[in-house]
Amino acid sequence: SSSSSSSNTGGRLGVAESMNNTTTTSPLILMMGTSLLPMLLLLLGLPILCPPVFSFLSLLCSKLLSRPGSSSPAACRKKLPLPPGTMGWPYVGETFQLYSKNPNTFFAEKQRRYGSVFKTHILGCPCVMISSPEAAKFVLVTRSSLFKPTFPASKERMLGRQAIFFQKGDYHAHLRRLVLRAFSPDAIRLKLPGIELAALDALRSWNGRLINTYQEMKTYAFNVALLSIFGKDELSSSIEEFKRCYYTLEKGYNSMPVNLPGTLFHKAMRARRQLGQRVAEIIASRRERGVEATDLLGSFMTGKEALTDAQISDNVIGVIFAARDTTASVLTWLLKYLAENPIFLQAVTEEQEEIMKSKQQGGSDGDEGLTWADTKKMPISSRVIQETLRVASILSFTFREAVEDVEYQGAAVASTSAVVLLLLLLLLVPID
Numbered sequence: 001s002s003s004s005s006s007s008n009t010g011g012r013l014g015v016a017e018s019m020n021n022t023t024t025t026s027p028l029i030l031m032m033g034t035s036l037l038p039m040l041l042l043l044l045g046l047p048i049l050c051p052p053v054f055s056f057l058s059l060l061c062s063k064l065l066s067r068p069g070s071s072s073p074a075a076c077r078k079k080l081p082l083p084p085g086t087m088g089w090p091y092v093g094e095t096f097q098l099y100s101k102n103p104n105t106f107f108a109e110k111q112r113r114y115g116s117v118f119k120t121h122i123l124g125c126p127c128v129m130i131s132s133p134e135a136a137k138f139v140l141v142t143r144s145s146l147f148k149p150t151f152p153a154s155k156e157r158m159l160g161r162q163a164i165f166f167q168k169g170d171y172h173a174h175l176r177r178l179v180l181r182a183f184s185p186d187a188i189r190l191k192l193p194g195i196e197l198a199a200l201d202a203l204r205s206w207n208g209r210l211i212n213t214y215q216e217m218k219t220y221a222f223n224v225a226l227l228s229i230f231g232k233d234e235l236s237s238s239i240e241e242f243k244r245c246y247y248t249l250e251k252g253y254n255s256m257p258v259n260l261p262g263t264l265f266h267k268a269m270r271a272r273r274q275l276g277q278r279v280a281e282i283i284a285s286r287r288e289r290g291v292e293a294t295d296l297l298g299s300f301m302t303g304k305e306a307l308t309d310a311q312i313s314d315n316v317i318g319v320i321f322a323a324r325d326t327t328a329s330v331l332t333w334l335l336k337y338l339a340e341n342p343i344f345l346q347a348v349t350e351e352q353e354e355i356m357k358s359k360q361q362g363g364s365d366g367d368e369g370l371t372w373a374d375t376k377k378m379p380i381s382s383r384v385i386q387e388t389l390r391v392a393s394i395l396s397f398t399f400r401e402a403v404e405d406v407e408y409q410g411a412a413v414a415s416t417s418a419v420v421l422l423l424l425l426l427l428l429v430p431i432d
Contacts, residue, residue, distance in 0.1 A: 085119035093121025095256055104396060107422050123152040124257055127418040131425040138408055139400055139419060147400040154257040154265055158249055158272050159321055160314025182296040189372045190294055194232050196370050198223045213335060217328035225323040229296040229316055234282055242278055245271040279313045326394045333392035344384060351380045396424045
């Protein structure tokens, strides 16, 4: 419950790495790291190797655990007590426990045991987890200037360090202008026929099949994202190859940043390079043909505000990442809520059928596609979408990083600490 937020912090909060308080690592930690390696190799899908190779990897593991300068800035100050919780194994933390079950179940169990503020170590990062509305408001609204958006290290490397998510200030504002230019009402109006065609293709592909709604919504959202970024013809000859590379990249988004052959991270980084090469080829082709388009790629390439090829590649992949899962989540919740509320389902259906009838009465044979004017005749559908966005959680959690030492209700979050807001659990907090 939210009332346990301050009582379970155990005094001051801080996410200075509890194992690394100096630039060296104790022999005990090194021993634990090297003894962990065989289990780590098995979990990563790699065989136990011959002694010389194993010795080399053991040394590598030791180096990872004792990098000079890897200690938190908080280690140079007085050590702050950590909130309740567990940190798991060195380096890997509790990542394996996280992915051995549903992530929401993992965090809910932690919340029940330690309260609404607790510590853990996932994806190579020690974190303070927050699941109380009061603390979330403090981080996101009241003192938002003290926390900057961040992502796990693996995701930052995969998306590209020049993607809009990792920027701030003038460069962030510049990228935002370019993205909004490609998604203005005029730009969306031009894409409407292609979006409708993608929806009709999806419906036809479901005929007679038992489908996984969320996965099908992800496929549909991906197709619309590619249309919005590249237009309808740019990827026609290689769209399946582009999708294959992105799906491989996606599987590694929340993996441990261990770049060894056979690991998800290694496969994802290889797919990321292939995607970058494909985007570079499309950019070169457009420049050679002198094409000026109203899609997102055109916005990135056009005028004095044009980006470099590396910046374009990072932001193209970043926009796909931002658009796909969140859009698919909203659509899935939308279908669920409509199925559970037949009155609203009937109202939405009648609204759409009325638009079809008006087209037929206007002399259309029924094959005419949706127009921009048609979309303005859907007030009920629009309100259902807005209510879905209000009620549903499209993200399970989001990351922030403290830019300086922050005090909250007598507790302290150390500078550079990762703060993870468990958004789905926030929705489950009872309202008094």
